[in-house]
Amino acid sequence: MKIGVIGAGSMAEALISGLINGNVVRPEQIAVCNRSDRSKLMYLQEHYHVTVTEDKKELADRSEILILAMKPKDVEEAVLTLRPYVKKQLILSVLAGVTIETIQHLLGKKAPVIRAMPNTSAAIRMSATAISASGEATMHQVKMAKHLFETIGMVAVVEEDQLDAVTALSGSGPAYVYYFIEAMEEAAAEVGLDQEIAKSLILQTLAGASEMLMQSEKQAGQLRKDVTSPGGTTEAGLEKLKDFQFSEAIIACVKRAAERSREMQSGGQAAMEKVRKA
Incomplete structure (x- = not known):
């Protein structure tokens, strides 16, 4: 060929x-x-x-x-x-x-x-x-x-x-993921984490979450609920994402790219x- x-x-x-x-x-x-x-x-x-x-x-x-x-x-x-x-x-x-x-x-x-x-x-x-x-x-x-x-x-x-x-x-999806990682790295710096350690933790977290979705029969929404304890740290973080309309921003991003x-x-x-x- x-x-x-x-x-x-x-x-x-x-x-x-x-x-x-x-x-x-x-x-x-x-x-x-x-x-x-x-x-x-x-x-x-x-x-x-x-x-x-x-x-x-x-x-x-x-x-x-x-x-x-x-x-x-x-x-x-x-x-x-x-x-x-x-x-x-x-x-x-x-x-x-x-x-x-x-x-x-x-x-x-x-x-x-x-x-x-x-x-x-x-x-x-x-x-x-x-x-x-x-x-x-x-x-x-x-x-x-x-x-x-x-x-x-x-x-x-x-x-x-x-x-x-x-x-x-x-x-276009990889660019969205890289943008998300950039934000996570900035957040890690602001809460005092070493840059290289933060990067390793972020990448392994993303890789693990992706693999979990591939191996599990559960939908993403259910897996999210499984790790969100009432009154816990995850819930507190997710509430901030909701405040900034994270889901709406992602939906608008994909729709605009398709347009x-x-x-x-x-x-x-x-x-x-x-x-x-x-």
Whole structure:
């Protein structure tokens, strides 16, 4: 399996790292191109020993799978320049808010396209990924894409209209967790805990809570109640979270991210209209 990656940002690197470290493909089976940042290409070549090129024809000609991993705002330019060289390759897109229909119209053909929404935990093979396929993708191609992403974490197959929600929840989710950890670290400092000790305690607490949810048949709400003694420290802390509308803030966060994904999708539709009229 030979893979071409268009884009060299954090998601591209996460995928490359996960695929290589997961022994899915060898470094020489991956080629990467980027629009302008030559230094990033050199970094990927040095750290992962992949092939780098600035020639999209060369990239497409050698690839069975083309992964679109550029910034969503650059999709129109990137796909239009790739368009003449796409023949029978499977197109995998990890672009938030860019529909299968938009990609196909930019390509000028009903190519097999599979949209995927992994997250940056792909770099350590712990991604939560959802995929959705176009009607042109064969069952073999869907299974191949699913297998590819399973090597960097868990995979759910969903309808395309669910991907905005997936983007908001698990795609952006690691950033929410990191933000929460930042706040916990600040709190630890304010109550006098050593920074390194606090970090270890926070991370193990999160890991333990996640594992507890995976192993237990109980829902998160019940587990929360199980550790909340009336009049105790946990209850006191949770009351403060309620005072600051913690649940409402998280719900608003996810809803806004999903809304932004739909807004980006609308931008892709506008690009598609430009191509139609061209």
